[in-house]
Amino acid sequence: MNASPAGSLDFYFDFISPYGYFASQQIEALAARHCRTVRWHAFHMRAVTRDVLGMQQALVDVPLKGDYVRHDVRRMARYFGIPYAPAPTAGFSSVNASRVLCLLAERDAAAVAPYVHAVFRSQHAIGESPNTWAQCAALAVEAGADARWLLAPEQEARGRLLFTEATEAAVALGVWGTPSFVVDQEMFWGCDRLPQLDDWLRRGGY
Numbered sequence: 001m002n003a004s005p006a007g008s009l010d011f012y013f014d015f016i017s018p019y020g021y022f023a024s025q026q027i028e029a030l031a032a033r034h035c036r037t038v039r040w041h042a043f044h045m046r047a048v049t050r051d052v053l054g055m056q057q058a059l060v061d062v063p064l065k066g067d068y069v070r071h072d073v074r075r076m077a078r079y080f081g082i083p084y085a086p087a088p089t090a091g092f093s094s095v096n097a098s099r100v101l102c103l104l105a106e107r108d109a110a111a112v113a114p115y116v117h118a119v120f121r122s123q124h125a126i127g128e129s130p131n132t133w134a135q136c137a138a139l140a141v142e143a144g145a146d147a148r149w150l151l152a153p154e155q156e157a158r159g160r161l162l163f164t165e166a167t168e169a170a171v172a173l174g175v176w177g178t179p180s181f182v183v184d185q186e187m188f189w190g191c192d193r194l195p196q197l198d199d200w201l202r203r204g205g206y
Contacts, residue, residue: 009036010182012175014045015094018073018086021124023179023191024116025082030194034201036183040105040116042098043170044163045178076191083125092129099159100136102166104145114143 009031013020031038077084097119104112118139122128130136133156141147149155170180174187181188181197184205188197 007036008039008183009034010039010041012041012043012170012178012180012182014043014178015097015119015123016089016092017045017178018084018124019076019191020179021084021120022076022080022082023181023194024120025080026191026194027181028113030198030201033198036201038113040101040112041166041170042094042101042163043167043175043178044095044098047167048171048176085127086124087127087129091131092123093131094123095163096133096159097130097136097139098166099156099163100133100140100150102162103150103155103159104140104143106162107149108145111140111143111145115140115145118143 009027011023011027013024028038074084101112101115101119104115119130119136122130122139130139134151137145137147137150140150173182175182177189179189179191181193183197183201186200186205188194188200
């Protein structure tokens with residue numbers, strides 16, 4: 001596993017994941033406690049589960065496990081004290097939201113974090129799935145991005161390429177689940193690992 005840049009904490013997620021949403025609400029404060037900055041990385045979790053892990057069903061469609069997850073996310077939202085009123089997962093494709101994020105990361109870094117929060121909030125707290133390119137671009141503009149370049153026709157193709165590359169890079173690093181955190185060559189998976197990540201940074205690693 002390659003090392004993260006000094007002073008960074010890499011956060012890998014798919015916008016479709018409520019667990020990624022819960023982690024996104026906490027990761028910046030955790031990073032700041034250890035003088036780290038968050039680098040946000042969207043990747044295509046469904047492609048990873050299908051093409052890398054060999055899973056043909058979405059997690060919520062797996063017998064027994066799906067029922068548990070649907071119950072657990074509401075219990076976890078209450079535990080963290082995070083607003084949770086999601087739109088149906090089946091009606092949300094995170095691809096366009098992730099492609100727009102990749103474009104922002106390349107061209108407008110200041111808008112990245114506000115945009116991530118806006119997308120997560122829209123899907124998981126407001127119940128409005130940002131599916132279309134126009135919907136995602138509107139959230140990016142609200143986050144401070146310039147709509148003139150983002151809505152240019154060539155940007156959709158550029159975003160598609162960048163998101164494919166981002167997913168491939170995540171897999172090459174060893175990321176297989178959302179959310180995942182990588183810091184100083186150490187990877188943690190799951191929002192319930194945030195206390196362990198916090199402790200690991202406090203102790204300075206091994």
